[in-house]
Amino acid sequence: MKIGYYPGCSLEGSSKEYNDSLFAVAEKCGVTLEEIKDWSCCGASAAHNLNHDLSLALPARTLALAGSQGFAEIVVPCAACYSRLASTNHEISENVTVKTKIEGYIDLKLTADVKILTVFEFLQKYIFPTVDKHIVNKLNQKAACYYGCLYTRPKETAAVDQIENPMEMDEVMVKAGATPIDWAFKTECCGAGLSVSRTDIVAKLSGKILEAAADRGAESIVVACPMCHMNLDMRRPEIKKQLKKDINIPVLFITQALGLSMGIPADKLGLNKHYVSTNKVVNCIVKMEA
Amino acid sequence: MHETTHHHADTLKSHVEEATGVILSHCYQCGKCTAGCPLNEEMDIMPNQILRILQAEMPGYENKVLSSLSIWLCLACDTCYSRCPQEVLLSKVMDYLRQESIRQNKVNPKAKDILSFHKAFLDSIKLNGKLHEVGLTIDYKLRSLNMLQDVQLVPSMMSKGKLAIFPHQVQNTKEIAKIFKRISENKGDQQ
Numbered sequence: 505m506k507i508g509y510y511p512g513c514s515l516e517g518s519s520k521e522y523n524d525s526l527f528a529v530a531e532k533c534g535v536t537l538e539e540i541k542d543w544s545c546c547g548a549s550a551a552h553n554l555n556h557d558l559s560l561a562l563p564a565r566t567l568a569l570a571g572s573q574g575f576a577e578i579v580v581p582c583a584a585c586y587s588r589l590a591s592t593n594h595e596i597s598e599n600v601t602v603k604t605k606i607e608g609y610i611d612l613k614l615t616a617d618v619k620i621l622t623v624f625e626f627l628q629k630y631i632f633p634t635v636d637k638h639i640v641n642k643l644n645q646k647a648a649c650y651y652g653c654l655y656t657r658p659k660e661t662a663a664v665d666q667i668e669n670p671m672e673m674d675e676v677m678v679k680a681g682a683t684p685i686d687w688a689f690k691t692e693c694c695g696a697g698l699s700v701s702r703t704d705i706v707a708k709l710s711g712k713i714l715e716a717a718a719d720r721g722a723e724s725i726v727v728a729c730p731m732c733h734m735n736l737d738m739r740r741p742e743i744k745k746q747l748k749k750d751i752n753i754p755v756l757f758i759t760q761a762l763g764l765s766m767g768i769p770a771d772k773l774g775l776n777k778h779y780v781s782t783n784k785v786v787n788c789i790v791k792m793e794a
Numbered sequence: 795m796h797e798t799t800h801h802h803a804d805t806l807k808s809h810v811e812e813a814t815g816v817i818l819s820h821c822y823q824c825g826k827c828t829a830g831c832p833l834n835e836e837m838d839i840m841p842n843q844i845l846r847i848l849q850a851e852m853p854g855y856e857n858k859v860l861s862s863l864s865i866w867l868c869l870a871c872d873t874c875y876s877r878c879p880q881e882v883l884l885s886k887v888m889d890y891l892r893q894e895s896i897r898q899n900k901v902n903p904k905a906k907d908i909l910s911f912h913k914a915f916l917d918s919i920k921l922n923g924k925l926h927e928v929g930l931t932i933d934y935k936l937r938s939l940n941m942l943q944d945v946q947l948v949p950s951m952m953s954k955g956k957l958a959i960f961p962h963q964v965q966n967t968k969e970i971a972k973i974f975k976r977i978s979e980n981k982g983d984q985q
Contacts, residue, residue: 513925518956542965544923550915552870552889554896556813557977559889562919565973609976611969657872658883667876693832693871700934700944701911705867709832738947777954 507630508575508618509537510566512585512730513545518738519582519730521774525759526581526623528768532638535630537579540570546588549697560602561609563592568607571616581623581759583654583729584696589620590661622655622663623728623758624672631762635679640767642681645788647761648722648753649673649684650713652732656691667691673726673758680765681792682724689716694735707742710735714743718751724785725755733757737779754782764789806856806894807848813890820880821845827874827884837864838902841874841884844891860895866905910937920974923964928957 515523530537547562567589570578580586596603596614607614621629651670655663664670668691674684692713695706714736717725727733736743737755744750755778763773764786775782807818827841828834839847839862847855859865870885878884895901901909914933918926935941951957964970 513927513962516924516962517927517958518951520955544964544970545919545925547919548915548925549870550912550919553892553912554916555893555977556889557980558916558974561973561977565970609973609980611972653869653871653873657876658885659876693869693873695832696869696871697911698867698869698908700931701907701938702867703943705833705836777956779950 505577506538506575507536507621507626508570508573508578509539510543510570510578510580510585510589511539512580512582514582514584514730519733519757521777522581522730522733522757522759525757525763525768525773528772529627529631529759529763529766532763532766532768533631533634538575540566540575540578541573542569546585548584548588552588557605557609559588560592560595560606563589564596564606564614565610565612567593567618568610568612568614570618571614572612575618576616577619577621579621579623579626581626581728583622583652584731586620586622586663587654587661590663591658593618593620594660624655624676625663627676627758627762628672632679635762635766638766639679639681640792641765641789642792643677643724643761643765643785643788644790645682645723645785646685646721647677647682648687648717648720648725649677649690650717650725650727650732650736651691652727652729653691653693653696654729673728676758676762677726680762682761685717685720685722687716687720687722689713694732696731696735699731699735699739703739703742704746706735706739707746710739711743711746714751714753715747717753722753723788724761725753726758726761727755728758740780752780752784754778754780754785756782756785761785803851805851805853806859807851809894810848810887810890814883814886816883816887818845818848818882818887821849821878821882822880824879826877826879827882830873830877832871832873833864833867833869836867838862839864841868845882845884845887848887857900859891860898861900861902863902863904865891865895866902866908907938907940910934913937918961920971921967922961923967923970924962926958926961928959929961 552559695709760773868888
């Protein structure tokens with residue numbers, strides 16, 4: 505069965521390494537992803553901030569295309585895209601009037617039931633069955649798994665079992681031979697879409713997250729969201745100014761961390777694209793004994 | 795007990811309830827929303843106060859809500875909703891208040907940059923069907939006049955392959971423009 509893929513805009517641009525590492529991991533396990541033809545932007549925060557109908561119509565167009573192209577499942581690795589697609593799916597399945605209205609806007613039918621998979625669901629379902637034989641390294645480090653908002657709230661679209669203490673990424677990190685830490689900031693907000701318009705607020709919120717991870721002895725922070733990554737990695741100079749101290753913990757996408765344990769070269773996983781050097785993470789890695 | 799059934803007042807509360815389906819009287823002011831809000835330090839009116847003002851249905855105060863900075867700072871992280879004992883979906887109310895604030899031309903001056911960013915974002919999608927980060931950045935700079943902000947990031951983002959100079963586009967960009975057009979014709983909403 506073919507698995508559909510919705511990269512979203514960030515994975516074609518500022519978070520290209522998330523896309524590349526996801527494909528590298530999938531390729532290693534012999535899993536193929538097929539991009540939804542002619543997908544468009546989910547509308548992100550801008551659409552739901554300014555125009556409710558638009559915030560449903562944009563994701564609905566992609567869902568309709570996925571259905572008509574015969575995908576029963578689509579993988580959506582971006583947390584924001586996931587949240588927009590899942591909440592659109594929720595709203596149109598609850599309310600037939602809304603569904604009809606949106607179909608009118610997009611001039612497409614929303615007939616098929618398309619299942620939306622997060623990156624953890626994809627890893628569990630398609631990668632975990634064969635991953636063990638590909639794992640050659642132990643990451644051998646304390647990792648802080650950071651989930652943020654969009655996978656955990658609201659409960660109608662939550663992609664995790666326990667919304668205040670999710671464990672889905674922690675399980676992936678155990679497979680990769682890391683030690684996930686217990687910490688209190690797993691589901692705090694990084695500031696998300698205010699990154700450009702209110703960088704000061706983002707530095708404050710992301711600074712608290714970074715500091716909490718450091719206090720618990722984390723050697724890496726692992727994320728599954730392009731915005732969390734951008735705010736914790738690229739906004740590090742602003743965070744340093746805010747905290748008045750230098751915290752150099754690197755931030756990895758979950759697929760980069762898993763890829764490292766599978767022996768995929770760091771450059772193929774895009775580790776060179778980060779602002780905070782990932783050398784410390786790579787230096788912790790130990791080869792597993794045969 | 796029948797308060798919502800024979801209540802047709804032309805107040806912000808009734809408009810919010812009609813548009814969002816959220817029943818504002820469900821809030822009994824426990825304050826958990828405000829306690830858990832990551833933005834509470836920055837807000838001019840606290841989340842629970844916004845709900846209380848709407849419940850009171852006093853026009854003068856309603857204007858305070860529509861012209862508040864709080865409604866633009868809300869990140870829709872839904873911490874409030876997940877902790878609310880009455881399950882009041884405050885983020886949906888905030889979405890409505892922002893849209894109403896634009897319609898009534900009451901956007902808080904301090905929220906200008908936030909609104910500019912959202913508008914530049916939607917314009918980029920309207921044009922290409924996908925977000926073009928370079929185009930968005932230029933558009934936002936022109937609108938906000940924050941010309942120098944983040945300029946230092948451009949060379950490094952380019953060299954890391956994180957910025958595409960030319961936009962990725964959907965096959966037929968007119969299709970996306972038509973979606974925007976149909977929505978604006980139907981509701982006269984802001985874009």
